[in-house]
Amino acid sequence: MNATERLALSQGVELYDELSATVNERTLEILEQRRKTAVIRRRGWLVRRMLLVADIVGLASAFALSEGIFRHGTGLNHFNLWTEVLLFAATLPGWLIVVKLYGLYDHDEERTDHTTVDDLVGVFHMVTVGTWLFFAGAYLTELAHPALPKIALFWVLAIVFVTMARGAARTVARRQVTYVQNAVIVGAGEVGQLVAKKLLNHPEYGINLVGFVDAQPKERREDLEGLTLLGSPERLPGIVRLFDIERVIVAFSNDSHESSLELIRSLKNLEIQIDIVPRLFELVGPSVAIHTVEGLPLIGLPPLELSSSSRAMKRVMDVTISGLALLVLAPLFAVLALLIKRDSRGPVFFRQVRMGRGETFRIYKFRTMNADADERKLEFAHLNKYARAGGDTRMFKIENDPRVTRLGRLLRRYSLDELPQLINVLKGEMSLVGPRPLILEEDRHVEPWGRQRLDLKPGMTGPWQVLGRNDIPFAEMVKLDYLYVTNWSLFRDLQLMLRTIPILFRTRSVY
Secondary structure, three states: OOHHHHHHHHHHHHHHHHHOOOOOHHHHHHHHHHHOOOOOOOHHHHHHHHHHHHHHHHHHHHHHHHHHHOOOOOOEOOOOHHHHHHHHHHHHHHHHHHHHHOOOOOHHHHOOOOOHHHHHHHHHHHHHHHHHHHHHHHHHHOOOOEOHHHHHHHHHHHHHHHHHHHHHHHHHHOOOHHHOEEEEEEOOOHHHHHHHHHHHOOHHHOEEEEEEEOOOOOOOOHHHOOOEEEEOHHHHHHHHHHOOEEEEEEOOOOOOHHHHHHHHHHHHHHOOEEEEOOOOHHHOOOOOEEEEEOOEEEEEOOOOOOOHHHHHHHHHHHHHHHHHHHHHHHHHHHHHHHHHHHHOOOOOEEEEEEEOOOOEEEEEEEOOEOOOOOOOOHHHHHHOHHHHHHOOOOOOOOOOOOOEOHHHHHHHHOOHHHOOHHHHHHHOOOEEEOOOOOEHHHHOOOOHHHHHHHHOOOEEEOHHHHHOHHHOOHHHHHHHHHHHHHOOOHHHHHHHHHHHHHHOOOOOOOO
């Protein structure tokens, strides 16, 4: 070891001794567990292998079930069962190459909020291409004449089983310490602290915030006082090495443009994920596109006005799904109506005026409170969680509200009280997915720029429900709705609906 290496090592030891006493216990626990292994493994290593196993299990399950159903069919020409099994096994490497080409092993390490729902389109394409390439290749080479019904069944089953196996693999992976990414935020101003708060609100992202790096930090908000200020940006490369940092989020530090570029470039060789919060991030949604002018990247915002065809597709989906859901759920509606009448006095349905697209409407819900709940609202105003949290009385929500009935608590826990809103959707007053339907008292606090959130009808679910529900402040909710409307896509609606399902079993109703 030369003199330079010894100096770097001694400085690193001093820095670790200085900061280890201030970082959170979770960081030290992660470092201790990782140091027990000969080679440190990270999220990408873990998830790629878990997903690879999931893909093999999903494809093999689809093959086995389709073979079982068509066991008396001819299958692949003159081949017997074991020959078909060996042929399928031989094609598995090809399947995995196709999966890799679609990038389905790489997103979990890069994106904090990536889920199996985000893989649906890629899985559908991958299975479709793989299945029909096999069919075409076997037919054209006359090596075999696969039965079309059997191939079609395998195609459907593979999409379902691979998706389910990937979901299960991610569930297992997220319980491992290897999945957790240590992260620091460069910039301890308002934006950096906002990013920190959002990450802390979502432990399912698997991000352990070690602290902030900033030479001129702002005073930290009360709910972030536990996060350490690790020092100035000059320390960042050393901090990355000492605390096994895997993600660095650059969020508007006070450094100059040149200094920020130099800092980011210095991290490129450290094998970490670098996230940069863009300027004007309030306008940048999931539908933005990056294009270039002679190598200069430009972020292109989509048109703010939805086309008539987009609105028509959204309405067709609303009518179809809400109509079918009301037919299927009619027996449940009858049972719940009977239970509500037996549980407490008052009507079955609770109707309340909400602001819709251009006009007000009455929202339908199963009644979960005593009949005199509205008259007693002022009596419990002091329990409003938003007022107690920071003086923001634009929204009203009481945890463990004493006005809620015994049955009402159960209905709210699983959001069953919201099912009658399907009637609003069928009538055209609401949509399955859309901005949060505000009461008139809340709506009057929306600023003029935020009025564009109601260019689409209010929804039974939306980004506000998927990303935080009760924990999202009023201003943040308006921004989420604005981004949803200005970046709308049909696939985004489908994603939000699918992501709402598991949330219903974890949180309570927000209305």
